[in-house]
Amino acid sequence: MISAVLIDDERPALRxxxxxxxxxxxxxxxxxxxxxxKGIEAVAQLKPQAVxxxxxxxxxxxxxxxSMILDQCPGTHIVFVTAYDQYAVEAFxxxxxxxxxxxxxxxxxxxxxxxx
Amino acid sequence: MKxxxxxxxxxxxxxxxxxxxxxxxxxxxxxxxxxNGTMDVTDWDIESDGxxxxxxxxxxxxxxxxxxxxxxxxxxxxxxxxPSTWNEYSLDGQRLxxxxxxxxxxxxxxxxxxxxILGLRIQTFSSAYRLFVDDxxxxxNGNISSTASEEVGEYKPQAVxxxxxxxxxxxxxxxxxxxxxxxxxxxxxxxxxQSQIAEFSDSILMKNMFVIGAFLIVALFYIASFFLMKENKxxxxxxxxxxxxxxxxxxxxxxxxxxxxTGISLNTVIFIWYSSCIWVExxxxxxxxxxxxxxxxxIIIKVFAVVVIALQLLxxxxxxxxxxxxxxxxxxxxxxxxxxxAIIAIMxxxxxxxxxxxxxxxxxxxxxxxxxxxxYYTNVIKSSHGEILYVGLFAFLLIQMLIKAISxxxxxxxxxxAELKFLQAQIKPHFLYNSINTFISVSRYDPDRARExxxxxxxxxxxxxxxxxxxxxxxxxxxxKLTQAYLNIEQARFEERVEVSFEFPENQEVMVPSCMLQPVxxxxxxxxILPKPEGGRIDIxxxxxxxxxxxSVKDDGVGINPQEIPHITEKYTNGVGLxxxxxxxxxxxxxxxxxxxxxxxxxxxxxxxxRIARKRRxxx
Numbered sequence: 001m002i003s004a005v006l007i008d009d010e011r012p013a014l015r016x017x018x019x020x021x022x023x024x025x026x027x028x029x030x031x032x033x034x035x036x037x038k039g040i041e042a043v044a045q046l047k048p049q050a051v052x053x054x055x056x057x058x059x060x061x062x063x064x065x066x067s068m069i070l071d072q073c074p075g076t077h078i079v080f081v082t083a084y085d086q087y088a089v090e091a092f093x094x095x096x097x098x099x100x101x102x103x104x105x106x107x108x109x110x111x112x113x114x115x116x
Numbered sequence: 117m118k119x120x121x122x123x124x125x126x127x128x129x130x131x132x133x134x135x136x137x138x139x140x141x142x143x144x145x146x147x148x149x150x151x152n153g154t155m156d157v158t159d160w161d162i163e164s165d166g167x168x169x170x171x172x173x174x175x176x177x178x179x180x181x182x183x184x185x186x187x188x189x190x191x192x193x194x195x196x197x198x199p200s201t202w203n204e205y206s207l208d209g210q211r212l213x214x215x216x217x218x219x220x221x222x223x224x225x226x227x228x229x230x231x232x233i234l235g236l237r238i239q240t241f242s243s244a245y246r247l248f249v250d251d252x253x254x255x256x257n258g259n260i261s262s263t264a265s266e267e268v269g270e271y272k273p274q275a276v277x278x279x280x281x282x283x284x285x286x287x288x289x290x291x292x293x294x295x296x297x298x299x300x301x302x303x304x305x306x307x308x309x310q311s312q313i314a315e316f317s318d319s320i321l322m323k324n325m326f327v328i329g330a331f332l333i334v335a336l337f338y339i340a341s342f343f344l345m346k347e348n349k350x351x352x353x354x355x356x357x358x359x360x361x362x363x364x365x366x367x368x369x370x371x372x373x374x375x376x377x378t379g380i381s382l383n384t385v386i387f388i389w390y391s392s393c394i395w396v397e398x399x400x401x402x403x404x405x406x407x408x409x410x411x412x413x414x415i416i417i418k419v420f421a422v423v424v425i426a427l428q429l430l431x432x433x434x435x436x437x438x439x440x441x442x443x444x445x446x447x448x449x450x451x452x453x454x455x456x457x458a459i460i461a462i463m464x465x466x467x468x469x470x471x472x473x474x475x476x477x478x479x480x481x482x483x484x485x486x487x488x489x490x491x492y493y494t495n496v497i498k499s500s501h502g503e504i505l506y507v508g509l510f511a512f513l514l515i516q517m518l519i520k521a522i523s524x525x526x527x528x529x530x531x532x533x534a535e536l537k538f539l540q541a542q543i544k545p546h547f548l549y550n551s552i553n554t555f556i557s558v559s560r561y562d563p564d565r566a567r568e569x570x571x572x573x574x575x576x577x578x579x580x581x582x583x584x585x586x587x588x589x590x591x592x593x594x595x596x597k598l599t600q601a602y603l604n605i606e607q608a609r610f611e612e613r614v615e616v617s618f619e620f621p622e623n624q625e626v627m628v629p630s631c632m633l634q635p636v637x638x639x640x641x642x643x644x645i646l647p648k649p650e651g652g653r654i655d656i657x658x659x660x661x662x663x664x665x666x667x668s669v670k671d672d673g674v675g676i677n678p679q680e681i682p683h684i685t686e687k688y689t690n691g692v693g694l695x696x697x698x699x700x701x702x703x704x705x706x707x708x709x710x711x712x713x714x715x716x717x718x719x720x721x722x723x724x725x726x727r728i729a730r731k732r733r734x735x736x
Contacts, residue, residue: 009646010550010609016557035649056546058646083549102553 002116005046006032007039007065008054008081013102017052017081020109027113036060044072050116055082055091063087066094079112153195158227158283167237167308167316170287174198174301175221178207181260181290182219184251192221201242202300214299215437217262217292224307225284232280235313236287237320239303243269243295243382247276248288254278258382264294269382273370275317277310295382297441324370327506331358331365334513338520347703350406354516357399363392365509383436390431390439390446397453398424404457407475408464416456423449458483470526471519478515482508554609569608575601580631589728592658592665593624599634599656606641613651614641621660627728628665629704632697633658636669636709636721639694644673644719652718660727668722676713685709694721701725 004027008014014032021027030046033039036057043051051069055062066078077097080087081104091099098112153175157168175192182190196205198220202212228234236255238247244258244267258270293299306316338355342348366373367389374385401420405413427449430439461479465472485508491497551573559566579598582590600618607614637656645652655670676684685698685708698709705725713719 010554011611012554012557012609013550016553016560019557019560037649058642059649083553084546102549103556104553 001028002026002050002113003028003030003046003048004050004052005030005039005043005048006052007036007062008032008052009034009036009057009059010054013054013081017104020104020106021052023106024110024113036062036065040065040068040072043069043076047073048076050077050079050097052079052081055080055087056084063090063094066091066096070094077116153192153221154223154225156225158225160226160228162228162232162309162312167306167312169304169306170222170224171198171304172222176202176205177219177221178202178205178212179217179262180219181217181262181292182221182288184248184286184288187221187286187288193218196220196301198301199304200300201298201302203298214297214441215264215294216299217260217290218300220289220291220301222287223284224287226280228280228283230280230282233277233310234280235275235277235308235310235317237273237275237306237308237313237317239273239305240271241289241291242299242302243267243271243293245289245291248286248290249278250281250285250288252278252281260290260292261294262292267292267294269293269295271371271382271385272375273320275313277313295436296386297437297439320370321372323506324366324372327509328362328366328373330510330513331362334517335359335362341520350403353399353403353406357396357403358513360392360395360399361509363388364396367392386436386440387431391428393446393450394424394427397450400457401453401460404460404464408460408467408469408472410460410463412463413456413460416460420453420456454483471522474515474519474522478512478519481515482512484508485511550609551605554605558608565608569605572601572604576605580634582630588630589627590630591624592621592626592628595628595630595633596620596624596658598631599637602634603637606638610641610646610651614645615651615653617653617655619655619657619659621658621665623660626660626665628725629700632700632723633667633669635697636667636694640669640671640673640719640721644671644675647674661724663727664724665727666722666724668720670718670720672718675715675717676711676719677715678713681711681713685711697723 004021006014006017006021006029008017011034014034018029018032021029027050030048031039031042033042036059039051051066053062053065053069057065062080062082066080069076069078078094080091080096080099081102082099083102085099085101088099097115100108100112152173155170155172160168173195176194176196177190178193180190193207194205196202201214202216202218203214205212236247238255240257244260245256246253246260247255255274255276257272257274259266259268261267287305289301291300306313308316335355335358338351338358342351342355345351362373367385371385374380374388398420401413401417405417427446430442458479461472461476465476485504488497489503489505492503551569555566555569555573558569575597579590579594579601603614603616607616633656637654640654645654652672655668657666657668657670659666659668684694694709694711701707701709701723707724710722711719712722
């Protein structure tokens with residue numbers, strides 16, 4: 001089982017991702033956060049192996065959130081989940097493990113899990 | 117690539133300068149010079165040497181109208197170098213005034229046979245003259261007189277023909293001036309064979325009409341462009357500049373247009389000449405200001421506007437003789453204006469503004485030809501090309517048209533990109549995918565809600581994709597539906613973080629510009645409310661105030677820094693930003709978005725549009 005924290009400022013999106021991840025049977029979702037600030041704090045405490053992170057959040061962009069997480073817990077696997085692929089290059093420069101597009105499909109998510 | 121075009125342009129212009137001017141006036145023989153009132157051109161082979169100018173020292177008799185026979189007993193007062201005005205002459209240690217009359221005489225010795233038909237090309241004398249060959253009256257402009265009341269001034273350049281009375285003859289010119297501040301023999305007179313003078317005269321007229329025709333077409337084109345696209349004032353200024361340039365060019369030169377108006381008085385011609393010159397200068401500055409606006413150019417046009425109005429009042433109210441006495445001041449003002457225009461153009465070029473260099477090149481070419489002609493007329497340089505101003509003017513027009521063509525190209529490119537950007541912004545892939553993701557999620561636990569959301573979504577797409585242009589009007593009802601559909605989706609995405617209250621007028625059957633309310637609401641959500649973790653509330657109000665509809669979108673979000681506000685309404689961002697809406701408002705109604713904001717408290721964006729009742733169509 002891989003432990004994971006999900007951060008996205010849209011709650012329906014969190015629910016959907018959780019639904020899909022649980023469906024794979026390999027992921028233990030430790031927490032879901034619609035407030036990215038709270039999400040980062042939780043990651044520092046829970047120390048999950050992976051963080052699924054939305055990029056476009058008006059309060060705090062996913063890019064900044066990822067740097068903060070990697071500062072606190074180096075080695076955390078970051079998986080960006082976003083609706084639009086304009087940030088792909090920047091994301092991989094941050095050593096992101098993967099970059100997946102919403103709406104997420106089960107098949108695509110299984111590929112990501114193989115990398116973990 | 118730019119450099120290549122510049123080089124090509126300079127090459128073409130130089131080619132035009134030397135090519136065109138070379139073929140027109142190179143036949144004027146420059147070597148002949150009058151000597152002490154006599155011009156000895158016995159070696160003049162008229163057919164091969166061509167036209168000669170009668171420049172040089174002429175005998176001058178002040179305050180006398182003399183004929184050939186009376187000259188025998190008279191002693192000239194002076195030997196004067198012509199062409200020149202008699203204000204430059206001194207008699208008994210006194211400068212002559214501009215007003216007065218006198219007679220010029222030149223004795224010409226030729227090797228021609230008696231009865232040979234010769235021609236004279238005469239520009240103008242200020243203000244009236246009679247020209248005799250020996251005793252025979254050959255040419256006349258106006259009516260000369262020793263008194264102001266009896267004089268009728270006239271400027272009419274002409275070519276006249278006479279048969280040589282013998283191989284030697286006198287050319288006697290009686291001139292009077294009571295109209296203009298400077299009088300006398302101020303333009304050269306040319307002599308040649310009948311066909312040469314006729315051809316010379318035609319070529320002057322042809323060049324003249326060519327320049328006037330070119331300016332006229334360009335003027336009409338620019339003015340028409342202005343009426344089709346009123347926000348571009350540069351077009352109007354350039355068009356008017358061209359029109360006034362035609363008037364100034366014609367009244368100071370060949371009067372080809374002016375003399376077609378019968379009964380036009382000399383005073384009127386001079387009035388048009390002087391007035392059009394200052395307006396040319398004014399419009400040059402206004403045009404430059406439109407192209408390369410800076411603080412300097414704004415100050416200059418204000419200063420110059422005052423000067424122009426003052427001068428125009430002077431020209432209108434004062435008699436001709438009074439204001440033409442300010443000729444030199446007028447020249448200084450002209451120099452000052454051209455100098456300022458040059459500085460504005462240079463600043464534009466240095467700041468790398470659009471077409472700055474091209475514009476500067478056109479001015480430089482014009483300036484070179486003006487300087488050339490000034491030096492040519494003041495006999496500082498000799499040139500086989502004669503005057504080249506008209507080539508300079510033509511090159512100037514050519515380059516300005518090129519600039520115009522570039523701006524038309526840019527306009528269409530910008531327009532296409534702007535429309536494309538708008539469409540792209542309306543599609544907002546980010547919003548689309550997130551919305552669909554939301555529907556998928558909601559469908560798992562609330563299928564009915566998901567169905568409703570998808571209906572909203574199609575409503576949103578339909579209205580957004582319907583956008584046909586910035587001027588499109590839609591029913592307020594539809595604009596509100598679009599906003600409502602959009603808000604339903606956002607509330608599904610962000611749940612309790614987006615709270616909304618509405619206040620709409622009862623009558624929603626009025627026309628409003630499409631896609632204005634929804635982008636402002638979207639802006640309030642993304643930049644106002646969502647940055648706050650707890651979210652916030654939006655109040656959307658549309659009020660019918662009789663003559664106008666007032667829209668207001670108020671949020672209690674993070675607010676905008678006061679310094680940022682001007683940027684928000686001016687700078688284009690990706691999306692249908694507030695700048696886009698503000699610009700559309702100003703194009704449609706000459707109004708702007710009002711933004712009130714306080715950091716930490718929230719923002720209110722409001723705007724007003726005139727209330728337009730729904731158009732009744734036949735199909736309704």
